[in-house]
Amino acid sequence: EITKEQRALIKAILDAYNRHQIPQDVTKKLLQEQYSAEENFLLLTEVATSQVQVLVEFTKNIPGFLSLDREDQIALLKGSAVEAMFLRSAQVLSKKMPSGYTEVLEERIRKSGMSEEFMTPMFNFYKSIEELHMTQEEQALLTTITILTPDRPYVKSHEAVERLQETMLDVLRKLCVLQHPQEPQYFARLLGRLTELRTLHHYHVEMLTSWKTNDHKFTPLLCEIWDVQ
Numbered sequence: 001e002i003t004k005e006q007r008a009l010i011k012a013i014l015d016a017y018n019r020h021q022i023p024q025d026v027t028k029k030l031l032q033e034q035y036s037a038e039e040n041f042l043l044l045t046e047v048a049t050s051q052v053q054v055l056v057e058f059t060k061n062i063p064g065f066l067s068l069d070r071e072d073q074i075a076l077l078k079g080s081a082v083e084a085m086f087l088r089s090a091q092v093l094s095k096k097m098p099s100g101y102t103e104v105l106e107e108r109i110r111k112s113g114m115s116e117e118f119m120t121p122m123f124n125f126y127k128s129i130e131e132l133h134m135t136q137e138e139q140a141l142l143t144t145i146t147i148l149t150p151d152r153p154y155v156k157s158h159e160a161v162e163r164l165q166e167t168m169l170d171v172l173r174k175l176c177v178l179q180h181p182q183e184p185q186y187f188a189r190l191l192g193r194l195t196e197l198r199t200l201h202h203y204h205v206e207m208l209t210s211w212k213t214n215d216h217k218f219t220p221l222l223c224e225i226w227d228v229q
């Protein structure tokens with residue numbers, strides 16, 4: 001029931017998703033450096049900056065994305081970066097890695113100087129993603145669908161983005177039926193995570209402000225993509 005074209009689409013997106021990863025030296029640093037709120041914040045800033053670069057490369061490989069209006073491409077990236085990074089960090093945190101990497105990453109996020117009120121919703125989200133046991137294809141498609149959200153600020157050709165997103169939603173729906181036959185509501189649960197992401201996105205704006213007031217510095221790329229400073 002998945003067409004040949006849809007199979008090709010899944011393959012293209014999965015390949016792009018796996019091809020673009022944070023360099024080893026960046027993730028290794030997270031394991032080596034000291035623990036302190038300042039050091040944790042610095043390392044997370046470095047990882048987030050690297051993740052944004054990875055995200056831009058991945059997005060350019062989404063079939064149809066580069067045919068969108070250039071300014072809309074920027075608006076989609078700016079509008080979805082935080083949500084895509086919540087998804088990506090959630091997927092990393094739900095993998096138990098031998099190096100103890102997951103625990104270190106979680107610890108550094110918990111101790112990065114962000115206020116307590118964001119911890120609970122953030123780690124509830126991480127837990128809810130873990131419980132879904134998403135396949136690689138589902139993770140890559142859900143990230144793609146998040147990026148192709150038409151109602152981001154400043155998007156002009158709403159319909160063009162909506163058409164692209166609907167193509168991806170259709171593929172994901174079929175994939176969920178195939179890969180989770182015993183769970184008819186699985187696709188709906190995945191979409192529920194997208195709603196949760198929007199809430200976290202709102203929290204994140206306040207997180208940035210609270211870091212800013214404590215004179216935390218971000219990199220130029222993060223300032224540009226998050227309209228900080």
Ligand SMILES: CC(C)c1onc(-c2c(Cl)cccc2Cl)c1COc1ccc(-c2ccc3c(C(=O)O)c[nH]c3c2)cc1
Binds near residue numbers: 027041105
């Ligand atoms: C500027 C800083 C302080 C910040 O502000 N808000 C958030 C933030 C937070 Cl604290 C939580 C969620 C989203 C954001 Cl933007 C962050 C840190 O964001 C990230 C982004 C991305 C990773 C991340 C991704 C992939 C991998 C990976 C792999 O692929 O192999 C291995 N290690 C990874 C680590 C971690 C943290």
